[in-house]
């Protein structure tokens with residue numbers, strides 16, 4: 212049944228080569244933990260992706276309740292966390308997932324570094340990876356403000372003040388992040404937009420580039 | 435490409451579309467002839483990955499159920515006593531910027547110089563470390579630089595966290611999300627609704643009685659007002675207002691609180707004399723809403 216539906220679609224759109232190109236490839240022995248346990252270090256990239264997917268899904272559910280304005284932001288998070296059925300789990304997944312994704316990304320970066328996998332011909336993929344790294348830090352910074360509690364407020368204030376101390380362009384960065392002169396209503400809506408639209412958009416584009424390059428070049432060979 | 439077709443074949447399209455009609459059976463390629471024990475990603479390896487993924491997911495779910503995500507009290511820009519704290523993965527930078535030569539006059543070094551070199555170096559690593567050798571123990575410079583940076587990062591993070599814990603201790607602060615959780619638990623034990631965190635008790639209506647009393651000045655000098663706020667409205671619910679305190683506490687109770695402290699309220703028996711405390715308590719006990 213499933214097979215005939217697939218064939219019906221495949222006949223009309225020729226989808227087999229599309230996904231075969233991306234997904235059908237070999238998993239060599241030296242990266243397969245079933246053969247060499249130490250190869251588990253090669254799983255961190257996949258785990259990062261897995262947690263990233265969790266972040267995106269839980270984030271989508273959070274926006275069903277979250278209200279990005281300074282009067283309601285805190286109350287909406289409070290309501291979601293304590294009153295909505297399973298709301299605490301969704302927020303918990305997004306909150307702790309944010310830490311977990313950083314840890315996994317960090318371990319993945321170390322794996323790539325210490326196995327020398329960033330070397331020719333994979334330089335571009337490393338640079339793309341670093342850009343992903345910065346995007347992730349940006350997501351962490353902007354997401355931290357959204358619950359609009361004291362911790363969020365004052366951490367953001369200090370963060371932007373640090374950015375403002377950069378010579379020449381600092382004040383402009385401050386203006387851009389604050390949307391004014393203080394952490395206020397504008398800052399919250401801005402951070403929300405950056406956190407929910409701009410950075411995830413950039414992240415997805417970078418991930419696509421990352422995976423295309425891995426697919427094209429294959430995983431680096433055994434040491 | 436997983437599908438190939440012989441070039442001398444006449445191309446047949448599906449209907450009037452530009453999709454080529456193909457009769458290739460959809461059989462996954464076989465990787466067994468590759469060197470080593472290669473395995474097909476789909477479906478063999480992917481299935482195992484999903485199983486691991488499920489275990490990770492269940493572990494993660496259990497974690498989020500056991501440990502609720504923290505939430506403090508609503509942001510209050512006038513709260514001067516709050517100790518700012520970024521998320522843990524920024525702590526190393528936060529701590530780094532506290533050192534001399536990378537802060538104040540030298541802040542450019544701290545915000546741009548050192549992080550610029552470090553992250554720039556990381557970003558451009560493939561172009562700086564261009565040798566063919568991949569094993570880390572044969573790349574002493576790259577590896578030792580990375581290990582040193584790792585140690586430094588961990589060290590800075592730990593120091594920053596310790597510093598924060600110490601600050602909490604000397605200011606007698608309990609992080610807000612802990613207070614809040616504790617209050618909710620107490621309320622639940624009594625079978626009540628958790629106290630509302632979005633509405634602050636209304637204190638604005640109560641005026642300060644005899645604001646020109648010298649005790650007012652003395653309280654400012656004794657740092658009472660850094661916590662209880664210059665306008666004595668406090669920062670409820672953690673720090674009570676002192677306006678209208680005379681309605682709540684007697685003079686003796688106030689003397690006892692100030693002398694010996696209470697919870698997050700520090701004891702002042704060492705820093706203020708008994709007369710000073712008496713003077714403050716006398717004035718505070720006059721703070722009644724009804725007076726005027």
Ligand code: HEM
Pocket residue numbers: 252253254255256257259260261263316319320322323328329333336337338339340341342343344418421425429430431
């Ligand atoms: C959201 C973040 C990221 C995801 C989901 C991700 C995912 C992946 C995956 C699945 C692989 C295949 C090999 C493996 O799993 O180890 C990979 C390889 C690679 N990653 Fe990432 N990655 C991320 C971030 C980064 C970062 C921050 C860097 C470093 C700057 C990086 C650099 C690389 C390089 C150079 C490869 C090729 C390694 C090789 O061929 O051995 N990635 N990535």
